Amino acid sequence: MLNKLKESYWFRSGFFTIGERLSAMLMGLASLMLLTKYHLSVDDVGVWVIFLTITAILEVGRIGLLSNALIKFLSDCTEEDYPRIIRASWTLNVILTVFIALFLFALSGVIGVYYKSSVLSDILKIYCLTTFLLIPFFQCNFTQQANLSFKGVFFATFTKVGVLFGFILAMYFVLGKGELSLIDLAIWQAIGSGAASVVSYLFTRKYSRFSKELDWEWVKILFNYGKFVFGTNMSAMLYKSIDKLMLGSLVTTAAAGVYELAIRVTNMTDVPTLAMANILFPQSAKQANSGEGALKSLYEKAVGAVLCVMFPAIIFVELFAEFIILFISTEEYLIAADLLRLTILYGFFMPFTVQFGTVMDAARNPKINFRFTILSMILNIVFNYIFISKFGIYGAAYGTLLTYLTVFFMMQIVLKREFKINFLDCIKNAFFFYGEGWRIAKSYLKK
Numbered sequence: 001m002l003n004k005l006k007e008s009y010w011f012r013s014g015f016f017t018i019g020e021r022l023s024a025m026l027m028g029l030a031s032l033m034l035l036t037k038y039h040l041s042v043d044d045v046g047v048w049v050i051f052l053t054i055t056a057i058l059e060v061g062r063i064g065l066l067s068n069a070l071i072k073f074l075s076d077c078t079e080e081d082y083p084r085i086i087r088a089s090w091t092l093n094v095i096l097t098v099f100i101a102l103f104l105f106a107l108s109g110v111i112g113v114y115y116k117s118s119v120l121s122d123i124l125k126i127y128c129l130t131t132f133l134l135i136p137f138f139q140c141n142f143t144q145q146a147n148l149s150f151k152g153v154f155f156a157t158f159t160k161v162g163v164l165f166g167f168i169l170a171m172y173f174v175l176g177k178g179e180l181s182l183i184d185l186a187i188w189q190a191i192g193s194g195a196a197s198v199v200s201y202l203f204t205r206k207y208s209r210f211s212k213e214l215d216w217e218w219v220k221i222l223f224n225y226g227k228f229v230f231g232t233n234m235s236a237m238l239y240k241s242i243d244k245l246m247l248g249s250l251v252t253t254a255a256a257g258v259y260e261l262a263i264r265v266t267n268m269t270d271v272p273t274l275a276m277a278n279i280l281f282p283q284s285a286k287q288a289n290s291g292e293g294a295l296k297s298l299y300e301k302a303v304g305a306v307l308c309v310m311f312p313a314i315i316f317v318e319l320f321a322e323f324i325i326l327f328i329s330t331e332e333y334l335i336a337a338d339l340l341r342l343t344i345l346y347g348f349f350m351p352f353t354v355q356f357g358t359v360m361d362a363a364r365n366p367k368i369n370f371r372f373t374i375l376s377m378i379l380n381i382v383f384n385y386i387f388i389s390k391f392g393i394y395g396a397a398y399g400t401l402l403t404y405l406t407v408f409f410m411m412q413i414v415l416k417r418e419f420k421i422n423f424l425d426c427i428k429n430a431f432f433f434y435g436e437g438w439r440i441a442k443s444y445l446k447k
Helices: 002-007 009-039 042-074 082-114 118-133 135-146 151-175 182-207 216-250 253-267 270-290 292-319 321-328 336-343 346-362 366-391 393-419 423-446
Strands: none
Touching (some): 042 082, 082 216, 216 253, 216 366, 292 393, 321 336, 346 393, 346 423
């Protein structure tokens, strides 16, 4: 029985996907902990946070244009179309990367002036090289996911984040409390990206079959499908990042650095949510034609499974916020504890929001998801501007929380109308999983 479980899609994909997300977030949090405690000033932490936020927005946009389209069309294509789709997707990736690099290089100086930091301009120019090194990393990872393989994605992501973390950790043992250069951090991020691309390619060779000629029709098909997801992902990332970007401009870059500590801890709650989304999308894409009942069941079970993890995590953080902040930083950042008590509440809404996008994309309704994300971004800009202007650093948390709440209710109306989904059934599923866990635990205790 156990051997069958280990061979199942859900166990294997869940193990590697959650492992990928968790290891990346833990190393990212550990890196930030070392930087705040030993290597960077509060201002430099803020600049590094702004840099990571800007580059993350661009990376998520690229993922949106390429990933879902490739997974969707490879999942049910013919043997003849498979190599055509692969080559078309690579071509689209290269074209998009050129545009990203040119766009970022042209605006790097303006961004540096806007945030009053010349070093921010310099490290954004370094990232123009990094984004080219990431072409094979993203493309090979997407190809593996389309073939329901997640092992290589885990090791490639581990390498990408691990190289930079390894450098920071090594510098801690060499320098102790010595100051690090943001330029060095950006260079080692680029090295990690190149190494990750090599690792991902090694795991993807058996799935990589290229047609001899480029089929521009497939390039158009992939682009037309992915452009909505691209817009959705870019808007979603802006939605999640606008608080930090506005803090850096309306208050100080240091305020963005303090706020980031609370967000990094809060983002740990994204691990099960995003992992479940990665697992759910290929299955949803296959079952999209099975009727609304199949998607309703998948959505409610997926959200319920994540919520059963989320509830105790939120309670723990509310009780021990000061301890958590002091563990990962210093008393200089203690203001982030009360921020954390607010931002951790985002974790309740995230499973509903992320799985909404997954279901809509799988049901071939990316336009609806795109419109919701645009609306969310606009609301978040407005709410954050109002609340940051009035309450400073706490205003970012107030504004974002109000956006989550507003969009949550609007999404539930659409899900109810389109798929007969009821958010209360998601919560019931969460408690069902608690019951199942208790039943399994009792059965083991009786042995």
